[in-house]
Amino acid sequence: MPDNKSFIPFGPQHPVLPEPIHLRLVVEEETVVEALPAVGYVHRGLEKMVEAKNVNQMIYVVERICGICSCMHAMAYCQGIEELMNVQIPDRARYLRTVWAELHRMHSHLLWLGLLADAFGYESIFMQTWRIREKVMDILDKTAGNRVIISVNIIGGVRRDIDDDMKKWLLESLDSIEKDLKEIYSVIKDDYTVKKRTVGVGVLTTDEAKELGLVGPMLRGSGVASDIRMTGYAAYKDLGFEPIVEDGGDSYARMMVRMKELFQSIDLIRKALAQLPEGELAVKVRGNPNGEVISRVEQSRGEVLYYIKADGTKNLNRLRVRTPTFSNIAALFKILPGSSLSDVPVLVLTIDPCISCTER
Amino acid sequence: MVSGPVTRLQSREPFEGARGHIDLDISKCTFCMRCMRECPSGCLVVNRSDGTWSVNQFECIACGVCVDVCAQHAITMSRVYRQPAYYKKVTTYKGTPPVKAAKSKGQAPQEAVNKDAVAKEASNA
Numbered sequence: 110m111p112d113n114k115s116f117i118p119f120g121p122q123h124p125v126l127p128e129p130i131h132l133r134l135v136v137e138e139e140t141v142v143e144a145l146p147a148v149g150y151v152h153r154g155l156e157k158m159v160e161a162k163n164v165n166q167m168i169y170v171v172e173r174i175c176g177i178c179s180c181m182h183a184m185a186y187c188q189g190i191e192e193l194m195n196v197q198i199p200d201r202a203r204y205l206r207t208v209w210a211e212l213h214r215m216h217s218h219l220l221w222l223g224l225l226a227d228a229f230g231y232e233s234i235f236m237q238t239w240r241i242r243e244k245v246m247d248i249l250d251k252t253a254g255n256r257v258i259i260s261v262n263i264i265g266g267v268r269r270d271i272d273d274d275m276k277k278w279l280l281e282s283l284d285s286i287e288k289d290l291k292e293i294y295s296v297i298k299d300d301y302t303v304k305k306r307t308v309g310v311g312v313l314t315t316d317e318a319k320e321l322g323l324v325g326p327m328l329r330g331s332g333v334a335s336d337i338r339m340t341g342y343a344a345y346k347d348l349g350f351e352p353i354v355e356d357g358g359d360s361y362a363r364m365m366v367r368m369k370e371l372f373q374s375i376d377l378i379r380k381a382l383a384q385l386p387e388g389e390l391a392v393k394v395r396g397n398p399n400g401e402v403i404s405r406v407e408q409s410r411g412e413v414l415y416y417i418k419a420d421g422t423k424n425l426n427r428l429r430v431r432t433p434t435f436s437n438i439a440a441l442f443k444i445l446p447g448s449s450l451s452d453v454p455v456l457v458l459t460i461d462p463c464i465s466c467t468e469r
Numbered sequence: 470m471v472s473g474p475v476t477r478l479q480s481r482e483p484f485e486g487a488r489g490h491i492d493l494d495i496s497k498c499t500f501c502m503r504c505m506r507e508c509p510s511g512c513l514v515v516n517r518s519d520g521t522w523s524v525n526q527f528e529c530i531a532c533g534v535c536v537d538v539c540a541q542h543a544i545t546m547s548r549v550y551r552q553p554a555y556y557k558k559v560t561t562y563k564g565t566p567p568v569k570a571a572k573s574k575g576q577a578p579q580e581a582v583n584k585d586a587v588a589k590e591a592s593n594a
Contacts (some may be wrong), residue, residue, distance in 0.1 A: 169509040422537040
């Protein structure tokens, strides 16, 4: 070739990628010049299933868009349909939904932390964070019946209850999780090699973050205090929630946002369980929805937006899901050009890609 | 943090309330077909004219919706996950659907009850 460019496929199969995405990197002597994407490896056509499944059966399809944030997808869908049909869910159901959503946020951030450590080559921290994640999986298994896809949200409330024995066991498990997390936090946050590889890598200023339309920890790591939990859906308005913001805009700031959110989730679960009100679990809902609604929920990776259009029959007219990674991928094509080839795994993982959410 | 191996050498018992697979008590089934209508994955096939109720255990997602909607509480969720098999099996139960007795002049209508229910398993290769 007349110039020094070569193409390196950062393929659908790669040790650091949790899900398949293909980037064709145009590299000129160890510096990435351009990144050309090719997506579509996990597209399953789940939005088209509204033509085949009725409104209640769609809950179980929507949960399976992503395995990591599955309960929050079902929560956003149920909140949208409940708003269309003017249904008020009981207080106990709101608090229980919050508890399960925060548990999902914890296990998502622990998974991400393990993958990031593995991208540097720190395999032991990868194993230790996933060992802590197994305790969260046991909590989900005991309270909801299943480890990953928990199927507890229905239109009108929740299906399962957390009684007093389970509450005590849950709080003890949270104490042991917090103890292990503090050890890992103190190891990672001051380590010389971690700082060398993340500080100053993938910098996005506040204006750039707002212009690209980023969501979630990417936005909060660049100094913007924006979190959908501040609007107060489910039980967040009673729990006194403040978003965690870091300045700096580089990968280190985003890592600190996610680690501090882990501790914040443990506090939110403890507060929610202390204030858990008595009452029913669900209200009976009859009839079909009619109209259009937008519902937004803060998933672990950012804000997810559900657009639901119904026309009074038992099948929905249209369901459109705008997942957070869909917005954050724009940042990838801003921070990759100009970076060194060995920084590519860290940069791809710092946006927390969930490709199965992106290509439903 | 470093304190010895943490891997369990045998898998633990499933917790109470874990969702494994579904079983049916055919003597309680009235063939109302509500479970078939509400199933999200379409693994239940209920035939009222033949009196058969079959579930494809390998397509069942163990969501528990059929357990919740059955008015007679005939379907139960077991903790143990379904057993692996060489071929996909469809489990069929045979029962007697309730028969509406014909009303004729001067006679009191009789109600039929389900009895002599027999469960048999048929395997499809």
